[in-house]
Amino acid sequence: MRRLEGSGMRAIDPGSHGQTEQWFRRASFLLLLGRVRNCIGALSAAVCGFGLLCASAHDAHDGGERRDSDEISLVEDGQSRYRIVIAADATLPVTFAAEELQKYLAQISGAQLPVLTGASADLTICVGPDGTPPEEAYTLRSDLKDRGDDGYVMGTSGRWIVLAGNSPRATLYAVYHFLEEYLGCGWCVPGDDTVPRQATIRIPQFHDAIGPPAFSMRKIVHFVDPDADCAVTQAYGPDYIRKCVLPRIDWMAKNRFNWVHPGANGPHIWERDRLRDVLVPEVVKRGLHLEVGGHTFNTWLAPDLYAKDHPDYWTGGYVCLSHPDVAPLMAENMNKWLDENPEADVVDLWHNDGGGFCHCPKCTPVEPGADDDEARAAYTKTYIHFANQVASLVARKHPEVLVNFLAYSHVTDCPAGAERLADNVLVGLCLFPRPAQRTMRPLETSPQDLDRNLRSQIPAWQKLSKHFYIYEYYTMSDWHEAWKMVKFWSIVSMMREDIGFFRRLGVAGLSSDLWDADWCPLNMYAFGRLSWNPDLTTDQIIADYCRRYYGRAYEPMIAYWTLLEEGLRESWNTDAPVNWRDQQRVAMIEKALSQAEDARIRYRIHSTLAKHRPHWPE
Known part of the structure; x- marks a missing residue:
């Protein structure tokens, strides 16, 4: 499915006192049974309870009563009579979910559970809704209703275990959630999983229904720092993707993000570095959405292809958006690329970085002596009109693809009287450069001038667009000179306040910038948790992270x-x-x-x- 989900968000209910009691009861139950080795870390994680962290307005237990007696013996002394069953025509993400469950159960206990297709039998873990026991099918459909594409159910019925979602991706979420909540796994840092070791696995009867998340788009933009250790061959080369980006994509799925966004920032997205065969299969097999591009004016209008014969496409070194040939040519190149890359759900039409823009009379129609604010406002209107032109031409051939317009740098402020963005345009508002400020305060209440202006831009851009998201900077990159002077190593408290504010404003999507050397582990872990449930407390997130890691x-x-x-x-x-x-x-x-x-x-x-x-x- 290419098109974004609707922006209507359901309220997220914080973990209730009753839920907390149940988690402490479960921890005590596990301890008495002696089922978890290294119990300090694993049981403490159970006390934190990932179910609590994901609780939604549809309570995690509303699909059925939890029965902490009548435990299920999944593995005994490294042996299991259970099998993992998927539908004969299971999608790639569902098949991958079953393989992941098989892999981690083997790592935990040594038991090798077979993955089978077709009809289910007793002592079965059903992965995906199609393999559900007939007597449970109605309950499953009821539990999944109104939970969105990312909603899922985990439950038991006698000696059955069902892990199923409203989409193949959500079924994968159910598997990772089950491993985390009931078996003590942790996905805190890319490439460094926490996997307990226990030869015997017994779990209580349970029934959890999760979703929808607070934000339908939960995205990370993967950029590269050419000087970082991860840039092992060249910026965005295949070795870099394998070493750095693929572990992050794996981590994203485990933490229930749903959009992967490689930002190549260059004239050629795949061709230069042969990335498609390395990156796209990992995105597809997890059922994640794919957005591609970054700063792409030079991608869709490459100077090395057009500058010699058409120098008039540029004015003062900047693309002339008012030139009659430029929008059709960019759209043509974008459509060609989409023909060859049907996996892409969103393609970027971002301004080149650096803050410069065309000042010709048509791109920036201002009176002589106009100040910088007037020039930027005039140019932003031109950029909006240009984006609509390109999006209209893309929609004719690829109606399910969204074109991303980025309100950033000199085009951050929404100009008065601007035309509305087309329905196939996704608007991202960059909260830039907030990390360069002296203090990092919650956006809703900050008195700082930059914050006050950015705060006003959210509803302004929302009014002009059907699809809208916030572009944040939760990894505090060293590349920005000001950020080298002002360090914010941990900003979970601010993130919690801001993300709650974004939800109250009806924002549907969240995204964060990411550079090689600047993975801020707790911030990114909190981003994943808060984008599902903004009502979590800072203390809950810190405790859960530390106990697991x-x-x-x-x-x-x-x-x-x-x-x-x-x-x-x-x-x-x-x-x-x-x-x-x-x-x-x-x-x-x-x-x-x-x-x-x-x-x-x-x-x-x-x-x-x-x-x-x-x-x-x-």
């Missing part, structure tokens, strides 16, 4: 991240830079390293906090 060292690491967040929140009431409490944090890291049970946990502590040097010990 830091093993026996989780307590000092909870204290560490909590201290960072306290410093951030204090800065909201002062003009001074954030006090990150360096000496206190050093003591907490030393304690965490002393409590780490093995080299892997020590590595996690070091690698996660590598950006915080020189304020923590070797």
